[in-house]
Amino acid sequence: MKHLYALVLMALLGASSFCCYAQAPAPLVSGNFQDLSVEAFARRIEAQTPYRFFFDSVAVRGVRLTVQAQGQPLASVLQQALGPTALRFAIDEEHNVFLTAGAAVPTALPDGYFQGAPGAPGAPGAVASSAPATGPGAPAATARGTDAPARLYEIGPASAAGTGRATLAGHIREAKSGEPVLGAAVYVVSPAIGATTDQFGYYSLTLPVGPHVLNIRGIGIKNTQRRIVLRADGQLDVEVAEDITALKEVLVEAEKDKNVAGMQMGLERLDIKTLRQVPTAFGEIDVLRVVMLLPGVKTIGEGSTGISVRGGATDQNLILFNDATIYNPSHLFGFFSAFNSDLLKSVELYKSAIPARYGGRISSVLDIATRDGNNKQFAGTGGIGLLTSHLTLEGPLAKGKSSFIIGGRTSYSDWLLHTLPSQALRQSAASFYDVSAHITHQFNANNTVYATGYLSHDRFKLAADTAYAYDNRAASLKWKHIFGNKLYGVLTGTASQYQYRITNDKIPVNASALTFGIGQVGLQADFSYFHNATHTVEFGGSTLRYRTAPGTLAPLGSASLILPDALAHEQAQESALYVSDQLNLTPRLAVYLGLRYSLYQALGPRDVAQYAPGEPPSPGGARDTLHYGAGAAVATYHGPEYRVSVRYALADNASVKASYNRTRQYISQLSNTATVSPTDIWKLSDAYIRPQVGDQVALGYYHNFKHNTIETSVETYYKAVHDFVDYKSGASLLLNHHLETDLVNAEGKAYGVELSIKKITGKINGWLSYTYARSLVRVNPGTPAERINGGNYYPSNFDKPHDVTLVGNYRFSRRFSTSLNFNYSTGRPITLPLATYVIGGAERVYYSDRNAYRVPDFYRVDFALNIEGGHKVKRLARSSWTVSVYNLTGRKNPYSVYFKSVDGKISGYQLSLFGQPIPSVTYNFKF
Known part of the structure; x- marks a missing residue:
């Protein structure tokens, strides 16, 4: 009965089609087509008939067509025109014409479909x-x-x-x-x-x-x-x-054509294969080290994972791990990143055209996502190096429904320190560990839950003196629900925490412990609506609750004379709503329109000092104190954030893109050192410290060559930053009960151009990039005493005008390959002491203008040899070896520059962390 119904249905459809064709005969083609490209030929036909042509521009490249027609059916014309070529054609009932190489595409059900045995494996039409x-x-x-x-x-x-x-x-x-x-x-x-x-x-x-x-x-x-x-x-x-x-x-x-055809600009995607090819220190695969090699991204200093994106500060980058915020993405002061690459699925860096669903930072978003884990069979990966080891396990909890993946890393560097000739280093200790876990469970076709947990711990102690310990914790829980084929939503809850503890117990009377902590919990709802292939709408909202413990000092031991001190806890609420719409207006023109509106409130309980009207906050200048009760709004900030992008395709392999972004940031990291330090603190916006607002415009040209195997791009940008948080000369940031007296709201601007060329396939692949970029700051408040450098623009700590990066990989065979990195950049700015002078019998130091000089230029070459095991598809386990040399030339790149007064004479010193080549060997396995 089922087959009879289907036959009747097909007969009716066929009859209706016959009637339609009887009423509207196929259009005829006339014209003299002489030596035309396929594109030009198709345009001529489309201009005089209702036919529409579809073909792969690469497949028809170089094909020339010649034919004369006078009132002939299109099928006859195409047979004559395509006869000498390898192209074939198919025409369906809707006047669509498909040109393909080799064989024509089917435009109807295959013959014998209804006569076949339904469900018979391999049977035509099953x-x-x-x-x-x-x-x-x-x-x-x-x-x-x-x-x-x-x-x-x-x-x-x-x-x-x-x-x-x-x-x-x-x-x-x-x-x-x-x-x-x-x-x-x-x-x-x-x-x-x-x-x-x-x-x-x-x-x-x-x-x-x-x-x-x-x-x-x-x-x-x-x-x-x-x-x-x-x-x-x-x-x-x-x-x-x-x-x-x-x-x-x-x-x-x-x-291969996403560089040109994709809507997004300023986006860098990294796959795991790329991460594993790039040589890094001590042979450990490092996500952030590879990110630093991308155009527009600069390292703050050797051995630091603080990154500057397009001239922005290190705190202006939102780093997400399965949607949970990571405040310190490094281990051991930046020697290693905090992420285990064995668990990672994707790494995306947004430098401009940031989607409306992201907020909270004004420079970039680094979105890191893990794999869900194998839901079919148990598997594992691992590696053993000279200083670190890692192991990852994954498998099904309920086959086909639930899966888990868990990975851990640990270091054992103490043995290396104990072998060094320096007694101070032999008395030192350094180690870290991190654990990441992810679970996925699919309840049914429309409901899936994802849970992620992350924790890490670091400890470092130098010469039995100061000991540093810091911890990251993060968790996220997602529920994805499919409402229908066009709409789905994701509800996400997140929690993040970062804290550090610094202890000094060498001298009992001065023994102390300094602690700091920040935490946040959040809830976010994201919805995606696929109206059609050319129209996608995304909308949602989020809310975050911040809580910080800005600093606590406590004595250690009964002999300590240190007086306890503690800053009042701070808390705030940040919420936002957003909507975005991506429209392909024509095959060549596409636009993205996004709007995000954010609201921030600093909350009590809190005491706020009141200063004289019109006068800047100053130590001892408080006239009164206002007390705000628990939950009361101390300060409120809000405003729109615009996200606009346009893409116009000049050709199949070339396009122009432009974007404008406005972003707001309500939390800042305070540091009076250029490099990222564990003692840096995070400060919430309040009545005196206003949120940062960033405006960026960008324009890019993208062109692919050789069948999209070579990608080139040029992007230029201009970014203005309002209320950038800077500090006064001689500022004290730790345990400062009135930080507003040492901080100023500055104005910043950054501009530059990024040139990139990538070869994405072949035995030789990689990328070469050059970036020219400037990052400038101006502190010009109403009172001359607060002005820095006379109120003129001066280079920020992240101003490094020239940067050249080369990443190259060469595969000798399936088993042997080499990788090489080269990186050069201008030295970062620095403020130098120029002279000494005596006032009132006391010697003082006269400093240069802020950031008037630079440390020596930075360059480094790294090399790695990768040896893969056998590539048999069916084998119990696979293994590989990586032999690498970090800083191949032994360049002594400066980590910091500092000055000491010895016998009344001030001398400058340069600290280099990697002053010689660092070889390493790593064994990796997979089963």
Whole structure:
């Protein structure tokens, strides 16, 4: 009965099609087409007929067509024109023309489909599964197995067959592990409609009902096709195989033009393969070290993971780990990053055109996401180095439904310190550990929960004197709910905490402990609505609760004479709503419009000093004190944040993009040192310290060459920063009960140009970039006493005008490859003592203008040799060795420059952390 119904239905559809064609005969073509490119030929035909052409511009490149026609059907004209070429054509009933190389694409159901045995593996036209229902409760068909490409997938019940459009949605996952595939292109050729999977592997396509060939392409996966019949809204999950041939550097067609065709500018994406190729100190794969090699990103100093993005301060970067904020992303004062690369799935750095869903920082967003873990089988990875080791385990909790991944790292560097000739170093100790865990559970096709936990601990003690210890903790819990094929939402709760403790017990009477802490909890709701292939809307809201313990000093031991001191705790609330709309107005023109509105309130209990009207806050200048009770609003700030981007495609391989961003930052990191230190403190905006506001405009040109295997780009930007927090000369930041007396709100500006060229495939690949950038600050308040450098602009601590970076990889064979980094940059600014003078019998030091001089220029060369184990697909475990040399030339790059007075004479000194080549050997394994 089912087959009889289908036959009757097809007969009616065929009759209606016949009637339509009888009423409207196929258009005829006339003209003299002489030596035309395929693009020009198609435009001529489209101008005189209702036909629309679809083809791959790379496949038709170089093809010239010549033909004469006078009132002939298009099929006849194409047979004559394409005869001498390798191109084939297909025309469907909607006057769509598909030109392909080799074989014509099918435009209708295959012959014998209804006569085949339904469900027979491998049989032509076999129906693998269907999703007959619509709406959020519809079950998802899953395309898996070796015979999946030969099957036909029915989406929606046969009774729903008709005309119009329907929405197909689902997930793309790796067949071996069940991991979602990020950034895969999911598309159909006729009509040309496509989408890209998000971080959950989710896609949504609105297509005409009827037969389609669904194409899936992406990095690290095999090109995949699924034949479908779309009758109504439904879901189709597709499992794709890992691309083992990626060892041969096969180019992924779906990814190669994102540099040009993508809407986003100022975005840098790093995959795990890139991270593992770049040589780093002590052989440890380091996310932040690789980020520092990107255009527009600069290191603050050797051995520091504080980064400056487009001239911004280190605290102006929002660092997220599965949506939870990480306040200190480093271990051992910056020698190692805080993230275990074995767990990572994606690393994205937004330098401009920051999406509206992000807020809280004015320079950049570094969004780091972990893998979900293998939900099919147990697996593990690990590595053993000279100073550190790491191990990661993953596997299913409920096969196909739940998975876990957990990884840990630890260091054992004390043995190395104990072998050094210096007695002070032999008495030192340094170590760290971190643990990351992630669990995923899918309740059903529409509800999935993700839980992440992270903790780290560092300790460092130099010569039995001062001991440093600091901890990071972060957690996130997500619930993803699919409301329908066009709408899904994610509800996220996060918690983050950072604290440090500095103890000094060498001299009992001065023994003390200094502590600081900051924490936040937040809730965020994000929704994505896929109206159609050219129109996507995102909206949502968030709220954060901050709480800081700005500093506590306590005596250690009964003999200590240190007096206890503690700053009052601070708390604040930051909330925001946002909406964004991405529209492809034409095939060449696309726009992104976003608006975020944020509200911040500093909350009591708090005592606020009152100073004389019109006078700046000064020590001893308080006239009164106002007390605010618990929960009372001490200060309120709010305002809009605009996000606008435009992309115009000049050609298939060239585009121009422009963007404007306004961002607001309500929390600042205070430090009177250029390099990031564990003693830096975070300060909430209050009645005197206003939030930072950043405005950035950017313009970029992007051009790909040689079939998109070489990417080039030029981006220029200008950024203005209002109420940047700077400090007065001689400021005291630790345990200062009235910080407003030592801080000033400054104005900043940064501008520059970034040039980049990337070769993304082949035995030789990598990138070369040059950045010219300036970062300037001006402190020009109403009173001359507070002005710095006479109220003129001066270089910020992050002003390094010239930067050149080369990252190159060469693969000798499948097993052997080498990597080399070169980095040069201008030395950072510094303030120097120029002379001494005597006033009232006391000797004083006369300093230069703020940041008037520079430390020596920075350059470094790193080298690594990677040796892979055998590449047999079926083997119990795989292993590899990495032999690397960090700072190959032994350059003594300055970590800090300081001055001492010895016998009445002031002398300058330079501290270099890596003053000689550092070799390392690391053994990695995977099972």
